[in-house]
Amino acid sequence: MTPVLEAQGLGKRYGRRWALSDCTIDIPAGHVVGLVGPNGAGKTTLLKLACGQLEPTAGDITVLGGRPGSTSAQLARVGFVAQDTPVYAGLSIAEHLRLGARLNPRWDPAMARERIGQLGLDPSRRADKLSGGQRAQLALALGLAKRPELLILDEPVASLDPLARRDFLWGLTEATVEHKLSVVLSSHLVSDLERVCDYLIILVDSRVRMAGDVDRLLATHHRLAGPRSALDRLPADQHVISASHADRQSTVVVRTDSPIHDPVWTVGRLSLEDLVLAYMDKHAVEVQR
Ligand SMILES: Nc1ncnc2c1ncn2[C@@H]1O[C@H](COP(=O)(O)OP(=O)(O)OP(=O)(O)O)[C@@H](O)[C@H]1O
Numbered sequence: 473m474t475p476v477l478e479a480q481g482l483g484k485r486y487g488r489r490w491a492l493s494d495c496t497i498d499i500p501a502g503h504v505v506g507l508v509g510p511n512g513a514g515k516t517t518l519l520k521l522a523c524g525q526l527e528p529t530a531g532d533i534t535v536l537g538g539r540p541g542s543t544s545a546q547l548a549r550v551g552f553v554a555q556d557t558p559v560y561a562g563l564s565i566a567e568h569l570r571l572g573a574r575l576n577p578r579w580d581p582a583m584a585r586e587r588i589g590q591l592g593l594d595p596s597r598r599a600d601k602l603s604g605g606q607r608a609q610l611a612l613a614l615g616l617a618k619r620p621e622l623l624i625l626d627e628p629v630a631s632l633d634p635l636a637r638r639d640f641l642w643g644l645t646e647a648t649v650e651h652k653l654s655v656v657l658s659s660h661l662v663s664d665l666e667r668v669c670d671y672l673i674i675l676v677d678s679r680v681r682m683a684g685d686v687d688r689l690l691a692t693h694h695r696l697a698g699p700r701s702a703l704d705r706l707p708a709d710q711h712v713i714s715a716s717h718a719d720r721q722s723t724v725v726v727r728t729d730s731p732i733h734d735p736v737w738t739v740g741r742l743s744l745e746d747l748v749l750a751y752m753d754k755h756a757v758e759v760q761r
Contacts, residue, residue: 474537476501476622476654477522481531484517491517493678495531499656499671501621504648506669506686507658508748513675515658516555519626522656523552536621548577551620555627557611561600565593565610569617576618584617587643604631612640616647623647625657629664637661641668666744674751681751686744693747694732695740697723702736714753725750 475498482495492514499505507515520526521533524541533539538546559568565588573579588595591609599607608631615623623644629637645668647653659665665672666686673683682689693713700722706712710732715724725742726732732739742750 473501475499475534476503476505476536477656478534479521479531480533482518482521482528482533483530484514484521484526485529490529490678492521492675495680497673497680497683499654499673499683501536501654502648502652503654503671504644504669505654505656505671505673506662506665507656507673507675508660508662508665508752509675510752514678515675516626518675519552519624519656519658523550523624525552548618549621551615551618551623553611553615553623553625553628555630557604557608557631559599559602559607559610559614562598564596564598566595568599568610568614569595572614572617578619580617580619583619584613587613587616590639605633605636608632609636609640616643619651620653622654622656625655627658627660629659629661637664638667644668662745662748672744672748674748676752689747690742690744692729693725693727693742693750695723695725695742695746696732696737697721697740698737702734705734714750 477497477499479495479497482492483490484492495518507518509515517526521528522535522540524547536549540550541547563571569581569584569588572584573581591606593606599610602610608628612628615625629640632640641664644655648655670686671684672686672689674681700717700720703722703724706726709730710726710728713725713727715722
């Protein structure tokens, strides 16, 4: 199956500063992919490269087998909802839907109407009279009704209340199953990502620190607690991702494919949030691919 997003040595530089460096990833289709990382890590830059709004400075990127933004057919296959949820202030909701129908060859009018109905929004209301969260919901409805094969969402839930966030994420999960949609979404809310994502990319300081299937990531990362002196005898296949120390005790997050047998360590499971924090930790000790 054609990967949804493939990048080889991808980089983007603004002036002298690399916003994204040496990014090599290969995301299979049919996933809901979470993109996480600290402020300024390069998430928006990667998403804009994927939808063709930015040109790479280095390397290559292929989306659904084509060059991002290269043809009108390619543009129709990819939906993008930017961080600032762009809608037209002077247009009503109904006018947005008419515009969507004109501009998008695969437009699904029934889906658009249904989503607006579910939100309880009056179609005659102008976008500049909507709250920030309602504008975000409108932008999301437009993105879904475009019926893309890949929907890219830059912090889609940041301005939604908890209930609206939950409903939106459910809707997204439904759409991925019903319409064979692949999704890449960035968010700082890892607990939300945990609910919907089955694939994760962690970006730190403009580099991919880890990318992979969520179940596999959780199965291969462990928290070890034990004496600091035992750190020196960790086997070579237990890669230390982050470590913290108190007196003679250490807590480390390790990545390994092998079982951990040394009885000196108390082995604990990680939540997705723990795992993300371990990679984002300033004291993280290893760069992953
Ligand atoms: N148009 C631009 N001109 C110059 N530098 C830019 C531009 N856009 C982004 N950058 C820089 O590139 C780096 C990555 O920015 P990017 O917006 O991709 O990060 P991000 O991970 O999406 O951050 P956030 O979580 O804060 O939204 C940052 O250092 C940012 O200052």
